[in-house]
Amino acid sequence: MIRVAAVGDVHMDVDVLGRYRPSLEQLGERADVLLLAGDLTRHGTVNEAECVAREFGDLPVPVVAVLGNHDYHSDQQREVTKVLAAGGISVLEGEGITISCRDVKLGVAGIKGFGGGFAGRCASMFGEQEIKDFVRTTEKAATRLQAALLSLDADVLVALTHYAPVPDTLLGEPLEIYPFLGSYLLGQAIDSAPTSLAVHGHAHAGVERGVTPGGVRVRNVAHPVIRQAYSVYQLEAAPPARTPVSQGAGRGIDSLSHDV
Amino acid sequence: MVSEPRVVDEYADAEVHRMLTEDGTICEQGIEVIRRDGAVLLRGQVETVHRRDAIGERVAAMFPDKTVCNDIVVTAVAGPSEPEVIT
Ligand SMILES: [Fe+2]
Ligand SMILES: [Fe+2]
Numbered sequence: 001m002i003r004v005a006a007v008g009d010v011h012m013d014v015d016v017l018g019r020y021r022p023s024l025e026q027l028g029e030r031a032d033v034l035l036l037a038g039d040l041t042r043h044g045t046v047n048e049a050e051c052v053a054r055e056f057g058d059l060p061v062p063v064v065a066v067l068g069n070h071d072y073h074s075d076q077q078r079e080v081t082k083v084l085a086a087g088g089i090s091v092l093e094g095e096g097i098t099i100s101c102r103d104v105k106l107g108v109a110g111i112k113g114f115g116g117g118f119a120g121r122c123a124s125m126f127g128e129q130e131i132k133d134f135v136r137t138t139e140k141a142a143t144r145l146q147a148a149l150l151s152l153d154a155d156v157l158v159a160l161t162h163y164a165p166v167p168d169t170l171l172g173e174p175l176e177i178y179p180f181l182g183s184y185l186l187g188q189a190i191d192s193a194p195t196s197l198a199v200h201g202h203a204h205a206g207v208e209r210g211v212t213p214g215g216v217r218v219r220n221v222a223h224p225v226i227r228q229a230y231s232v233y234q235l236e237a238a239p240p241a242r243t244p245v246s247q248g249a250g251r252g253i254d255s256l257s258h259d260v
Numbered sequence: 261m262v263s264e265p266r267v268v269d270e271y272a273d274a275e276v277h278r279m280l281t282e283d284g285t286i287c288e289q290g291i292e293v294i295r296r297d298g299a300v301l302l303r304g305q306v307e308t309v310h311r312r313d314a315i316g317e318r319v320a321a322m323f324p325d326k327t328v329c330n331d332i333v334v335t336a337v338a339g340p341s342e343p344e345v346i347t
Pocket of ligand 1: 039204
């Protein structure tokens with residue numbers, strides 16, 4: 001058994017410093033790992049990243065993060081990543097990481113992801129270069145997520161993204177913006193591996209619970225959705241009795257895995 | 261009969277939504293702005309009281325003739341509920 005704590009969309013700046021800290025003090029008793037599902041900052045500045053590192057650093061459990069669209073706003077995502085890493089937070093962008101907790105090896109594959117929409121209502125690789133670039137960005141992300149998931153040797157596999165892999169957890173968001181909230185390609189990547197749980201953020205007005213077409217539980221942990229400092233999900237080590245439904249997203253691969 | 265200057269509501273809606281996202285002091289994408297005859301209702305969640313009030317002030321400046329009802333709430337940061345067991 002492993003307990004995964006998760007929250008996203010904390011949108012840190014100096015005005016938020018200290019808000020999460022009282023609840024984080026009990027994290028070690030409640031969870032084995034903390035996942036941060038992107039939009040950690042307001043504008044993606046180094047100063048805001050330092051706030052994230054202060055708020056979510058120096059905790060009794062490993063902290064694993066992906067960035068969100070807000071963290072890219074100032075074009076300083078590399079610097080933001082460095083600041084978080086210096087604070088002890090492992091930032092994933094197409095990589096996998098394994099964490100040993102008691103007798104269970106947890107594997108987390110993470111990537112920000114991107115939009116494009118969902119089956120039957122999605123953008124296609126067609127027309128203007130700008131549209132093709134948009135779709136290609138998501139395809140690349142999905143390919144890297146799949147590779148990272150498949151590269152991990154773990155008892156329990158978790159996918160961590162900022163953008164949503166399914167429309168289920170977007171319920172409450174305007175339908176018109178679904179293509180900007182996530183992509184079915186991320187879901188397809190998640191379904192191609194024996195994933196136990198997919199965690200995402202980004203959809204502030206969505207709902208917490210959903211499932212991929214292949215039966216993987218999806219949890220939207222955007223802070224305005226869970227309305228608490230973090231949620232905790234308890235996972236069993238036995239892999240889910242489920243056959244991967246798709247290998248569709250698998251193409252050129254550039255991921256790496258590392259242990260902590 | 262003197263006609264009133266034409267106010268195109270949809271453009272104002274677009275303008276306020278873009279302002280809430282693109283204004284560097286606000287940067288919020290999930291705020292609902294509901295316009296009524298004499299009022300503007302704001303709904304959504306933010307991380308701090310300061311952010312809620314800043315949104316209220318900026319929207320009030322955009323609609324000086326309307327009352328702004330600021331129902332934005334600050335998201336709670338209490339400790340977690342019981343863990344969810346995923347089987
Ligand atoms: Fe967000
Ligand atoms: Fe986001």
